[in-house]
Amino acid sequence: MAVAPTGTNNYLQRQSSPSGLADVLNVILDKGLVIDIYLRVALVGIELLTVDARIVIASVDTYLRFAEAVNRMDLTQVGQQQTLPELVENLQESTAKKRTRGVLEGAKEKIFGDDEDEGQSEGGETRRARARSASGGASSGSSRASGSRSSGSRSSGSRSRSSSKS
Amino acid sequence: MPVPAGGHYLYGFVRSGDLPAKLGEGGVGLPPGPVECLAEGGVAALVTPLGPERVAPRRANLLAHADVLNRAFERATVLPLRFGFVLPDEAAVRHEIASRAGELAGLLDALQDRVEMHLSALYREERLLGEVLAENPAIAAAQRRLRGLPVAATHFERIRLGERVAQAVDAKRAADGAAVVRELERLSAAVAPEDPRHEHMVVNASFLVARDRLDEFDAAVERVSRERAERMHFRLLGPRPPHSFVDAARPLAGAR
Numbered sequence: 167m168a169v170a171p172t173g174t175n176n177y178l179q180r181q182s183s184p185s186g187l188a189d190v191l192n193v194i195l196d197k198g199l200v201i202d203i204y205l206r207v208a209l210v211g212i213e214l215l216t217v218d219a220r221i222v223i224a225s226v227d228t229y230l231r232f233a234e235a236v237n238r239m240d241l242t243q244v245g246q247q248q249t250l251p252e253l254v255e256n257l258q259e260s261t262a263k264k265r266t267r268g269v270l271e272g273a274k275e276k277i278f279g280d281d282e283d284e285g286q287s288e289g290g291e292t293r294r295a296r297a298r299s300a301s302g303g304a305s306s307g308s309s310r311a312s313g314s315r316s317s318g319s320r321s322s323g324s325r326s327r328s329s330s331k332s
Numbered sequence: 333m334p335v336p337a338g339g340h341y342l343y344g345f346v347r348s349g350d351l352p353a354k355l356g357e358g359g360v361g362l363p364p365g366p367v368e369c370l371a372e373g374g375v376a377a378l379v380t381p382l383g384p385e386r387v388a389p390r391r392a393n394l395l396a397h398a399d400v401l402n403r404a405f406e407r408a409t410v411l412p413l414r415f416g417f418v419l420p421d422e423a424a425v426r427h428e429i430a431s432r433a434g435e436l437a438g439l440l441d442a443l444q445d446r447v448e449m450h451l452s453a454l455y456r457e458e459r460l461l462g463e464v465l466a467e468n469p470a471i472a473a474a475q476r477r478l479r480g481l482p483v484a485a486t487h488f489e490r491i492r493l494g495e496r497v498a499q500a501v502d503a504k505r506a507a508d509g510a511a512v513v514r515e516l517e518r519l520s521a522a523v524a525p526e527d528p529r530h531e532h533m534v535v536n537a538s539f540l541v542a543r544d545r546l547d548e549f550d551a552a553v554e555r556v557s558r559e560r561a562e563r564m565h566f567r568l569l570g571p572r573p574p575h576s577f578v579d580a581a582r583p584l585a586g587a588r
Binding site: 175176177178179180181182183184185187189190191192193194195196197198199200201226228229230231232233234235236237239 | 342344345391394395397398401402411412413414415417419428457458461462464465471475478479490491492493494495497498501529531550553554557558560561564565566567568569570571572575576578579
């Protein structure tokens with residue numbers, strides 16, 4: 167896919183006015199002058215909301231989300247970062263993204279199979295990266311079925327095949 | 333403490349004479365109350381005289397507060413108040429203005445012809461986590477080890493992994509966020525950084541920008557965000573009233 171057309175981009179969104187209640191709350195609840203002599207409308211519920219939004223970042227929930235997200239990551243992307251066109255494609259075509267992920271997961275399973283490969287993972291990363299560029303990224307929807315993470319056994323044959331690639 | 337019914341709802345302050353005394357409807361209340369500009373000496377308050385009802389923090393009232401300030405901001409220098417302040421009557425409003433006239437006049441001078449621009453940026457998740465894994469071999473090793481194991485049996489290890497990821501993200505955020513702010517700081521009279529509101533948030537800051545430097549500021553944001561397009565996406569909101577810069581305790585660079 168080509169780079170996004172001139173005039174629009176996927177990296178900077180400009181808004182002249184707040185886009186909803188959330189933007190409004192962000193400025194009028196805890197920013198601005200205060201009057202200390204009289205009374206403020208009871209804001210209990212709303213203030214709790216904004217406090218929650220702040221503390222959520224250092225919570226077990228966040229850690230678990232990060233752990234899950236990082237476990238979803240395919241190591242082929244490490245050391246071979248996505249290019250901008252790829253990102254655009256991923257953002258715009260979620261199905262394509264799934265397909266890509268399916269292929270990558272599948273590739274990983276084929277190459278790594280199971281935990282016994284952990285010891286050679288350093289070399290494995292570069293092999294996988296090469297295997298990915300050799301296969302030209304996402305091309306076949308049929309690999310999707312093989313992207314299932316649960317089975318770690320269909321390994322050895324594929325593994326030797328991919329080794330021969332590198 | 334319950335708020336008594338009635339009184340004057342306050343939105344903010346402007347200079348006397350910048351706005352007419354009657355500003356139409358569209359204030360807080362149901363139906364939307366009249367918005368008035370109540371002058372006392374050199375400073376005026378934007379208010380809505382309330383009927384017998386109480387102002388609740390409902391959606392319509394919250395939006396009305398922001399809307400009144402935004403409309404005033406189009407025509408005048410405005411000092412926004414937070415949502416929810418009610419004074420008992422007009423005399424109390426006048427007293428409030430008079431008792432802090434110097435502070436308010438000073439802020440109005442400092443904020444004249446200046447607007448607030450809010451910039452936020454989020455990391456693109458896959459790219460961010462890719463960087464974390466590439467830069468932290470220990471995290472990558474833990475990720476590989478946990479990958480095939482059942483979730484229930486590794487709950488606490490996963491929390492620890494996530495915590496390490498969060499710490500790595502924090503470190504990246506500190507460096508990347510500071511770099512963005514640095515590039516825009518020289519075009520701003522002041523910067524008000526805020527805590528991140530999202531775990532992928534890398535920039536969350538308001539900038540006080542002179543109106544005649546807005547084009548320059550916008551071009552700088554465009555450049556800064558384009559340079560980081562693969563790693564983050566940005567949102568620029570404004571111009572808006574200087575909500576983040578009316579705290580008298582916050583020094584304004586180059587304030588008059």
